Amino acid sequence: MSTFAETRVEILGGIGMIGGSVILVSTPKARVLLDFGMRGLNQGLLRSPSGPRPGYELVDLLRAQELPDAPGIYDPAQLTLDPTLAAARAAAADPRPTAVFLSHAHIDHEGALGFLDPSIAVYASVDTVKMLDALNDTGQPRPGRTLRPIPVAEGERIQLEDITVEVVLVEHDVPGASGIIVTTPEGTLVYTGDINFHRNEGRRSHAFAERIRGVEMLVTETTMLSHGKGNDRPVRSEAEIDEIFTATLQRVPGLVLLSAYSRDVERAVRLIELARRNGREVIWPSRDAALLHAMGATNVSSWAPGRPEQDPRPLPESVNRVSMEQVVAEPGRYVVQPDGHDAPALADLPVVAASTVWVHSQGEPLGPFMPNWHVFQDWLGKLGIDVVAAGSSGHATRADLLKFIEFVAPGCVVPIHGTRPEDVEVSVARLLPEYGAVYRLDGSVVE
Ligand SMILES: [Zn+2]
Missing domain, CATH: 3.60.15.10 (Ribonuclease Z/Hydroxyacylglutathione hydrolase-like)
Incomplete structure (x- = not known):
């Protein structure tokens, strides 16, 4: 044995x-x-x-x-x-x-x-x-x-x-x-x-x-x-993402749109802070705001009650609430994270064709493999919103x-x-596993 x-x-x-x-x-x-x-x-x-x-x-x-x-x-x-x-x-x-x-x-x-x-x-x-x-x-x-x-x-x-x-x-x-x-x-x-x-x-x-x-x-x-092989792209560092986001906030006079991944709390907190340093507040869908707050993030903002959302969540007092009227009055003071599953809501925002951008940083829709990606891109195209890539795997x-x-x-x-x-071409022994097979710790198959 x-x-x-x-x-x-x-x-x-x-x-x-x-x-x-x-x-x-x-x-x-x-x-x-x-x-x-x-x-x-x-x-x-x-x-x-x-x-x-x-x-x-x-x-x-x-x-x-x-x-x-x-x-x-x-x-x-x-x-x-x-x-x-x-x-x-x-x-x-x-x-x-x-x-x-x-x-x-x-x-x-x-x-x-x-x-x-x-x-x-x-x-x-x-x-x-x-x-x-x-x-x-x-x-x-x-x-x-x-x-x-x-x-x-x-x-x-x-x-x-x-x-x-x-x-x-x-x-x-x-x-x-x-x-x-x-x-x-x-x-x-x-x-x-x-x-x-x-x-x-x-x-x-x-x-x-x-x-x-x-x-x-x-x-x-x-x-x-x-x-x-041959399709490898260099990955952005978090510092590069910060630079792209900051440059965008400074270049775009009006509203900036963001798609960040709320489970990536570390990056979300950094983007909120960068926006604040540039005189802006990031407004999250209530679901993302609730999650970020529950994970201990501060300076979290969401929409004022009454704003139509696909999946509205109750929010604690410490989450700041912003109305659409405030955003329309001073779009340059805000960054809005749209709900990737609620593309029609984009048209409520004070978007300026060829000026407003969507900073895509691992938020939904994540990419062409997601069912809502293409329709969301069509909405961006219809409204004249350009995409700024700011993701990193x-x-x-x-x-x-x-x-x-x-x-x-x-x-x-x-x-x-x-x-x-x-x-995975390496100098150590490699096991390409199959379903239904049982292996020993050395990679050999149990008959
Ligand atoms: Zn994972």
């Missing part, structure tokens, strides 16, 4: 795709799931404008094979619409204690949490739990049942029978993003979650890389390799990722969360 006879690794989601990452590590005594994300619903049987039915999401997603499959992980109470499915699941239960560890609060890593069996404990870093709670409390809940993950401090080790798990903060673009270290009696598997080395000089990610040198197996995201560049893998020098690297895992 090989040294890695007892530890099993199965990749249940995220193979050849950006999204739906789920990794199962098990021993005869316990099971640990790393992330529990939704696959993007931009393709497949439930793509827009179809979609799972509210209240029956779990059944619809399982029938459409949009969720990972493992015995005993789903909530039986949400399967009652399909007695056959429920009976099959009940028969295939697994007696081992099971826990889920989350890398970060992005839907492709945590979106399917609400479907989990209530007996499964969910753990995540302190800031990831804070973000998930804030999303839940501000009208952006996940489908399925509400659950509160258990916060894990850095350095804290969670023990599940003979498996030990630790979360270590890394650079990404959402508070609390972590890599996960899983140790079994036979060795260590490390999962990057989503990671980059260009924000904050990659400080956390470099410390993480030092920490995990020489582990048996490294499961890594490969998002940026999906553009294909939260994922590692090809060069940084390959350097990271070589530095860590794991026994085996497993590329997931990208459409071109085969582009």
Whole structure:
């Protein structure tokens, strides 16, 4: 029997795709799931404008094979619409204690949490739990049942029978993003979650890389390799984004539009502060304002009550409220973040054709792969609004990722969360995983 006879690794989601990452590590005594994300619903049987039915999401997603499959992980109470499915699941239960560890609060890593069996404990870093709670409390809940993950401090080790798990903060673009270290009696598997080395000089990610040198197996995201070789673009630093935003605020005399990602609290707070220094106030849709406030941001502003919004959220007193009359009277004093799903609302704003710009910095609509991108672009075109690109990926560049893998020098690297895992060309052994296969920690297949 090989040294890695007892530890099993199965990749249940995220193979050849950006999204739906789920990794199962098990021993005869316990099971640990790393992330529990939704696959993007931009393709497949439930793509827009179809979609799972509210209240029956779990059944619809399982029938459409949009969720990972493992015995005993789903909530039986949400399967009652399909007695056959429920009976099959009940028969295939697994007696081992099971826990889920989350890398970060992005839907492709945590979106399917609400479907989990209530007996499964969910753990995540302190800031990831804070973000998930804030999303839940501000009208952006996940489908399925509400659950509160258990916060894990850095350095804290969670023990599940003979498996030990630790979360270590890394650079990404959402508070609390972590890599996960899983140790079994036979060795260590490390999962990057989503990671980059260009924000904050990659400080956390470099410390993480030092920490995990020489582990048996490294499961890594490969998002940026999906553009294909020869299509790599340099990534902007956060300082460059600040410069572009500031220059735009100073160049445009009237209203400036912004599309920033409210889950990227660090950048949103910086853009609010830059706007203030340039005599402007950033007005967010109430949903974004509620989230930023819940995450501790200050100087958050939103629309005065009465402004039509697609998904109006109640706001605390400390969020400043601005009326459309104020914006129309002094457009040069404001930056407005439009709701990407509410393009017609753009026409309410005091837009000046060929002068007003939309500063696109990772907010919605994010890109052509989103269903609302093209119609939003058509509205910008109709109103004569130019786009100023001011984004920067939260994922590692090809060069940084390959350097990271070589530095860590794991026994085996497993590329997931990208459409071109085969582009991970490194000197260490590589495993291109397949669904349904069971691997040992050294990457060999369990027959
Ligand atoms: Zn992410």
